[in-house]
């Protein structure tokens with residue numbers, strides 16, 4: 001078994017853990033905070049959390065893998081989320097997804113080789129009035145057709 | 160000097176993500192520039208419901224209703240409407256007949272009746288004073304001063320006939336009464352704001368536009384049943400709603416409306432937000448409770464029901480956002496008042512997220528018993544682009560289709576169930592002739608395959624098998640025996656699955672098989688998709704008479720499957736065609752058809 005790399009959890013996360021440590025059902029909230037910091041849940045951080053909270057590592061992983069929101073792999077610099085909720089699907093989200101795959105040269109739930117972009121599908125971001133839409137780093141681009149995508153992606157590509 | 164005008168800027172998610180905040184700031188800046196900042200109050204509200212035409216800005220008392228506003232328009236709105244009292248014509252909403260409407264006359268709002276959304280689009284959700292000014296926290300005060308005893312609360316709810324809005328329509332008073340009558344050292348109140356139905360955003364908008372109504376109702380639930388701790392379980396995907404709820408909770412604490420010894424009554428009630436993490440099954444109440452406990456969100460068999468044995472084994476009331484939002488008004492206006500709205504079996508109103516192929520997509524609230532025709536054609540403005548109506552899917556992945564023949568059926572919990580659909584939480588997806596029923600059904604099944612928690616086999620295997628069969632049918636490889644297989648698997652899942660997800664996952668299939676069997680048959684027998692959505696069934700063909708042999712298509716085709724001499728008609732080799740559509744786009748003589 002490879003030796004585990006060590007990780008030093010950041011201060012605000014440690015403070016958060018201290019605040020939540022004695023609350024029942026704290027694991028998911030702490031995982032959210034961890035992912036907020038790293039963009040995903042690094043294995044070394046999961047090991048640290050298991051120790052700090054005194055729960056088996058298997059339980060931590062059991063929870064992480066159950067929920068779609070938690071990521072185990074480091075995402076690219078920009079996360080492109082294509083809404084695959086019903087309202088967006090009906091209005092052609094499938095075509096947006098296919099075009100994103102072609103433009104980025106990477107499949108869904110994957111990251112481009114240069115680590116610039118990750119592509120994922122999400123289930124409704126609650127702006128169905130703007131369907132079909134994608135979000136990039138929290139910014140919403142609504143009422144899209146595939147031909148609008150190259151310009152949007154270009155905006156985020158670092159020079 | 161008194162304020163003369165109010166400008167309401169929509170701060171709902173859809174408008175906010177179309178620069179709502181910049182519009183708000185631009186208006187403030189222009190008001191200063193023109194020196195009218197004391198004459199006008201600019202307020203950022205929750206969703207107006209008319210998200211299709213957002214961002215929305217409304218000016219009172221003129222009732223000017225401006226749509227598709229940009230930050231650059233801020234200056235003109237102040238200079239014209241506020242300073243000179245004139246409308247900015249180009250921004251005023253115009254209906255299909257091109258006549259300008261002020262907000263009272265807009266058809267979108269005329270058949271609506273707002274109870275749940277009473278404050279959305281009217282008050283600043285980040286200011287508790289505005290909620291209080293509209294009789295907010297009055298019901299809680301009545302409870303804590305003894306004007307309403309726990310028995311009175313239950314009684315009002317019983318008279319009102321309020322049924323849970325999370326989908327199942329269970330009488331709310333009954334649930335509260337169970338929990339009230341169990342003796343326990345600790346009880347909980349939980350708000351289900353998971354809203355997992357993809358394509359629905361009623362609960363999100365309520366949390367964003369009127370968060371205090373939920374907080375007040377939860378405190379009342381605590382008072383009624385003897386609970387002093389509440390949890391709001393909300394999806395992490397809803398950042399704006401979480402932020403507004405957090406602000407509201409803090410303000411309520413500061414105002415002494417949450418926390419210890421509320422309003423000097425010895426009643427304590429605390430509230431905490433717990434985040435979901437993207438699992439549809441966590442909308443199911445027992446799975447949701449497991450998730451709050453920090454575990455994998457898997458359902459457990461009922462009974463015992465959460466009202467008796469819930470969070471950490473303690474009695475817990477769990478209600479949906481919309482259910483809670485109804486409660487403060489029911490208590491201030493009385494159960495009788497509420498009962499007078501809606502239908503006999505389903506009193507009150509229902510909020511729907513109207514989306515899909517519809518002119519005016521948005522949030523609509525109508526009395527129960529309104530017909531689908533009123534919702535789709537009067538409020539929704541009909542099908543987008545004047546296409547033909549095909550069906551409406553309600554109840555999301557657990558629901559079914561409502562077809563043209565039921566357009567005039569009054570909608571409530573019971574009628575929807577009787578025609579093979581269900582109310583669900585309020586998603587309403589409109590489909591037109593351009594949508595393929597089999598394709599949309601496949602979409603729902605794919606969703607259920609992904610979301611099945613895997614605990615029980617009928618659901619885990621059944622959803623997967625059904626999806627495979629639908630995949631087969633939409634790719635032109637379906638067999639006649641598949642129809643019966645779908646029906647059999649569906650029946651087994653309905654009876655044998657552990658939780659509501661598996662029990663209802665087959666509904667979209669069974670319901671569309673009932674009303675649209677001929678479309679399934681067309682796919683299977685004729686290899687045809689009438690909506691042209693199933694790519695594998697499409698054929699690109701060159702019409703001999705129209706083709707002049709310009710060779711453009713042949714040069715565009717990525718797989719070189721178009722053959723023909725220059726200046727003679729070309730042909731497509733169907734075996735090699737990958738249906739990319741490049742030739743169709745390229746032909747300038749309309750010589751290529753899709754069938």
Ligand SMILES: Cc1cc2nc3c(=O)[nH]c(=O)nc-3n(C[C@H](O)[C@H](O)[C@H](O)COP(=O)(O)O)c2cc1C
Nearest residue numbers: 323324325351354355442443444478479482659660
């Ligand atoms: C798979 C599944 C998903 C559900 N999702 C939700 C949901 O997103 N929101 C909700 O309020 N209720 C949802 N429910 C219903 C809840 O289990 C529960 O009935 C509801 O929260 C009770 O509140 P009510 O009585 O106010 O309706 C779901 C049920 C199932 C089986």
Ligand code: SF4
Nearest residue numbers: 613614615618658661
């Ligand atoms: S029916 Fe599906 S979601 Fe529900 S417990 Fe069984 S496998 Fe899990």
Ligand code: SF4
Nearest residue numbers: 716736737739740742
């Ligand atoms: S649809 Fe695409 S693959 Fe088929 S003939 Fe036309 S260009 Fe070629």
Ligand code: FES
Nearest residue numbers: 083085088125128
């Ligand atoms: S379905 Fe895409 S935002 Fe709701």
Ligand code: FES
Nearest residue numbers: 169171174206210
């Ligand atoms: S978000 Fe602005 S009208 Fe709905």
